[in-house]
Amino acid sequence: MFQVPIGVSARHIHLSLEHIALLFGNGYQLQVMKELSQPGQFAAKETVGIVGPKGEFASVRILGPARQQTQIEISRTDAFALGIHPPVRESGQIEGTPGLKVVGPQGEIELSQGVIVAARHIHFHTSDAEKWGIRDKQLLKVRVNGERPLIFEQVIARVSDQFALDMHIDTDEGNAAGVRTGDLAEWLE
Amino acid sequence: MFQVPIGVSARHIHLSLEHIALLFGNGYQLQVMKELSQPGQFAAKETVGIVGPKGEFASVRILGPARQQTQIEISRTDAFALGIHPPVRESGQIEGTPGLKVVGPQGEIELSQGVIVAARHIHFHTSDAEKWGIRDKQLLKVRVNGERPLIFEQVIARVSDQFALDMHIDTDEGNAAGVRTGDLAEWLE
Numbered sequence: 001m002f003q004v005p006i007g008v009s010a011r012h013i014h015l016s017l018e019h020i021a022l023l024f025g026n027g028y029q030l031q032v033m034k035e036l037s038q039p040g041q042f043a044a045k046e047t048v049g050i051v052g053p054k055g056e057f058a059s060v061r062i063l064g065p066a067r068q069q070t071q072i073e074i075s076r077t078d079a080f081a082l083g084i085h086p087p088v089r090e091s092g093q094i095e096g097t098p099g100l101k102v103v104g105p106q107g108e109i110e111l112s113q114g115v116i117v118a119a120r121h122i123h124f125h126t127s128d129a130e131k132w133g134i135r136d137k138q139l140l141k142v143r144v145n146g147e148r149p150l151i152f153e154q155v156i157a158r159v160s161d162q163f164a165l166d167m168h169i170d171t172d173e174g175n176a177a178g179v180r181t182g183d184l185a186e187w188l189e
Numbered sequence: 190m191f192q193v194p195i196g197v198s199a200r201h202i203h204l205s206l207e208h209i210a211l212l213f214g215n216g217y218q219l220q221v222m223k224e225l226s227q228p229g230q231f232a233a234k235e236t237v238g239i240v241g242p243k244g245e246f247a248s249v250r251i252l253g254p255a256r257q258q259t260q261i262e263i264s265r266t267d268a269f270a271l272g273i274h275p276p277v278r279e280s281g282q283i284e285g286t287p288g289l290k291v292v293g294p295q296g297e298i299e300l301s302q303g304v305i306v307a308a309r310h311i312h313f314h315t316s317d318a319e320k321w322g323i324r325d326k327q328l329l330k331v332r333v334n335g336e337r338p339l340i341f342e343q344v345i346a347r348v349s350d351q352f353a354l355d356m357h358i359d360t361d362e363g364n365a366a367g368v369r370t371g372d373l374a375e376w377l378e
Contacts, residue, residue: 076364076367077266077361077364088336088337148308148309148341149343150340150341150342151340151342153338153339170365171266171361172360172365173365175266176358176361176362176366177365178265178277
């Protein structure tokens with residue numbers, strides 16, 4: 001049986017260097033609060049506000065390090081509360097997505113795009129993928145045996161020697177399955 | 190292929206006659222805003238506020254008619270926002286569940302119990318259940334082919350000649366599957 005640890009992602013934001021400067025001041029460096037499962041990735045001490053046409057969230061965690069482009073990942077539940085309709089996308093694919101206002105201590109930005117509902121996926125280290133015979137971009141079927149058992153279909157495999165084995169789902173998916181970070185999922189096919 | 194229409198339930202409250210009187214005044218009658226899929230059930234024009242230790246929701250829809258006991262059904266996401274930890278339960282099984290403060294225009298009540306996360310279920314009219322060979326309380330496996338396809342396991346069958354065919358899931362489950370009310374689910378086994 002092939003088991004994968006689950007990481008349930010709450011709403012969060014990845015910022016470009018330019019946007020970090022606009023929100024926190026020139027040359028500002030994000031501070032590490034906690035290392036994440038993927039090597040080099042961290043939850044920062046800093047948060048920002050995000051403001052939509054219908055609602056807002058005051059303290060959205062920044063994940064570092066800085067990226068090429070700013071991206072906000074929210075659940076569909078969050079999207080209804082904010083009053084926007086982002087598509088389900090893989091990370092990085094933000095063309096044509098809605099924006100939001102982002103509020104920091106030193107300034108704010110009106111994003112024209114960048115908000116997605118993240119498509120569920122599993123990070124595989126190349127060695128894990130080889131061992132299990134899984135290729136990058138393969139769509140997997142994965143059972144999650146939590147309080148509310150279910151099988152996720154079309155879970156995207158992402159393979160890299162920069163990745164650590166981890167399945168990423170959002171809070172709607174985690175809550176629908178009754179699981180939390182650290183629980184295990186089972187790869188079926 | 191056996192298909193079932195899906196109803197995605199947002200947070201809502203069922204009130205006892207006694208609680209309707211305390212919140213809206215003696216002898217108050219709920220007004221029908223919209224008939225629901227189950228015969229005799231309706232969304233009322235009236236809403237109430239619910240207040241938890243960490244957060245609150247201002248306008249929670251009342252579903253009528255009055256019931257023997259007051260029951261609040263919320264998603265796990267809502268529960269985190271409110272700061273309470275209700276169990277996943279079948280409707281009516283509220284022993285040992287947490288309460289909340291409920292605020293109406295004429296008064297408020299401090300419930301000692303009654304908040305649940307509703308266990309997903311399918312209402313079958315007796316004739317549908319007979320046709321498909323399904324018994325009351327049977328646990329079903331049901332595929333939902335939305336934007337984010339998944340298979341719900343342990344979906345509880347509820348059979349009655351008072352029911353109309355409908356699968357009830359909450360907003361976390363609907364959002365995790367990328368479906369909305371009126372979409373179809375497919376019974377697998």
